[in-house]
Amino acid sequence: MELIIGLISGAVGGNVAGKAVGGIDQGTLINSISGIVGGGLGGTILTSLLGAGAAGGGMDIGSIISQIAGGGIGGGAVLAIVSMIRNKMS
Template structure:
């Protein structure tokens, strides 16, 4: 259970970040789409964050705060990117 807690935190904060990004009308994937894309982005960025920073994160960011921040930002970014791609493809069709 201890190993699942960071992933749950990343999923939830990613979903929140995805729904924040989806609040912009031109980026929205719908509530379910925002939540799923955000959750995926949250987990992916939070897992990659230690690799991207070469392990040089402050001790404050290495714990729960790091999982929340990484998850939220990852969810926001992935949802925004997918929303932009969806709109670009829809406008060309």
């Protein structure tokens, strides 16, 4: 369940970051895909850094908030990296 929360919040985070920072907006599809990848990575990294009890050990409110934050931040970060690579290639 934590992975699904991370993926969804990553997609939302990628789209929000794309709309908030116009220079990294790659369109809804690329924003969502980058966000999903970043959300999965961000949630996984956060879980491994904080330990299973703090970020992925159950469905308490702290775990859910950690997954949303990790997914959203990871989604925005991966979108920024994808945008930088695409801008350098063109």
